[in-house]
Amino acid sequence: LTGKLDSGELTERLVSIYSMQSDRPFRVLVVDDSQSQAAAAEKALNYAGIFTRNVTDPMAMLNALDSFNPDAVLMDMYMPGCTGPELAQIIRQQPKYDAVPIIYLSAESDIKKQLQAVSLGGDDFITKPFDKGVLITTVLNRCRRYRNLKHQLKRDSLTKLLNHKNILQELELSVEAAAANNQSLCFAMIDIDHFKKVNDAYGHSMGDRVIAALSLYLRQRFRVTDSIGRYGGEEFAVVLPATRPEVAEALLNDVREDFSKLVHQLDGEEVGVTFSCGIACCTEQEDAISLSQRADKALYRAKANGRNCVEL
Numbered sequence: 001l002t003g004k005l006d007s008g009e010l011t012e013r014l015v016s017i018y019s020m021q022s023d024r025p026f027r028v029l030v031v032d033d034s035q036s037q038a039a040a041a042e043k044a045l046n047y048a049g050i051f052t053r054n055v056t057d058p059m060a061m062l063n064a065l066d067s068f069n070p071d072a073v074l075m076d077m078y079m080p081g082c083t084g085p086e087l088a089q090i091i092r093q094q095p096k097y098d099a100v101p102i103i104y105l106s107a108e109s110d111i112k113k114q115l116q117a118v119s120l121g122g123d124d125f126i127t128k129p130f131d132k133g134v135l136i137t138t139v140l141n142r143c144r145r146y147r148n149l150k151h152q153l154k155r156d157s158l159t160k161l162l163n164h165k166n167i168l169q170e171l172e173l174s175v176e177a178a179a180a181n182n183q184s185l186c187f188a189m190i191d192i193d194h195f196k197k198v199n200d201a202y203g204h205s206m207g208d209r210v211i212a213a214l215s216l217y218l219r220q221r222f223r224v225t226d227s228i229g230r231y232g233g234e235e236f237a238v239v240l241p242a243t244r245p246e247v248a249e250a251l252l253n254d255v256r257e258d259f260s261k262l263v264h265q266l267d268g269e270e271v272g273v274t275f276s277c278g279i280a281c282c283t284e285q286e287d288a289i290s291l292s293q294r295a296d297k298a299l300y301r302a303k304a305n306g307r308n309c310v311e312l
């Protein structure tokens with residue numbers, strides 16, 4: 001990517017396309033010992049709607065990675081104390097940063113050195129003085145792919161809901177936020193009733209169909225600020241921030257009743273299913289584990305009470 005492109009019109013179009021696509025601005029960590037060089041790159045990236053942070057001390061880079069959580073790293077080749085490829089190799093030693101894109105931005109014109117940098121943990125090489133269009137295109141493409149990858153890894157493949165680990169992570173963050181803002185938070189656990197019978201009588205494919213249908217239904221019924229996860233096989237979890245317990249109970253009861261009226265079809269066969277739900281509302285200083293345990297107990301009570309009901 002050393003050639004020049006006519007950056008004007010192309011950049012404008014790219015910026016408008018990407019700004020429509022991404023929900024939150026991409027985040028790029030700019031690692032460069034020269035403040036003025038970093039500022040030039042940041043200015044171009046900010047123009048494309050990218051949020052940036054600059055680290056001039058390479059030794060502060062690891063901390064910045066953790067706190068800033070970037071979608072890509074734009075890195076200088078030569079800095080006091082270490083080189084970009086050395087830093088890249090340090091980043092790659094941590095499994096969680098194995099896939100974060102590292103893009104070099106350097107005046108180094110020796111192709112061999114450029115290739116070496118890219119082969120030692122880097123992804124792209126852009127030469128200085130940079131072309132704005134090349135820089136923005138490269139960075140946006142890398143950010144978009146990395147975001148998509150992170151998004152997919154967090155989700156369950158059948159339902160596209162958050163997986164077990166990530167719904168619990170979401171719960172932990174929400175519990176902290178609720179405590180900080182003095183807000184009410186509810187956690188609901190949902191379990192399909194007699195699901196084994198659905199599999200046994202209609203086959204695993206019908207079971208999968210029902211799981212997918214409930215997932216879609218939950219996504220339609222809850223707010224975008226609520227988090228929905230597939231907790232286990234036929235178990236789901238919903239985090240409801242800023243929600244009073246009686247409101248959560250009424251809402252889940254509504255969803256439960258409406259869902260129970262649906263008919264699921266596959267290969268000419270039809271089945272209706274119900275679910276049971278347990279809700280716990282976060283009390284002061286309660287942690288996510290204790291909250292989820294209480295929701296689980298409430299769910300157990302709902303099962304014991306005859307299923308197809310909500311327990312608080």
Ligand code: GH3
Nearest residue numbers: 191192193194195196197199204205207208233234
């Ligand atoms: P209960 O009302 O007490 O919850 O009864 P249940 O039959 O729903 O509960 P149980 O835990 O005994 O069985 C859950 C079944 O869910 C067992 C398992 O085979 C099935 N299951 C788990 N994950 C999937 C999946 O991804 N697809 C399908 N088709 N079935 C699944």
Ligand code: MG
Nearest residue numbers: 033076078079
């Ligand atoms: Mg330098």
Ligand code: MG
Nearest residue numbers: 191192234235
């Ligand atoms: Mg179960």
Ligand code: MG
Nearest residue numbers: 191192193195
């Ligand atoms: Mg079940």
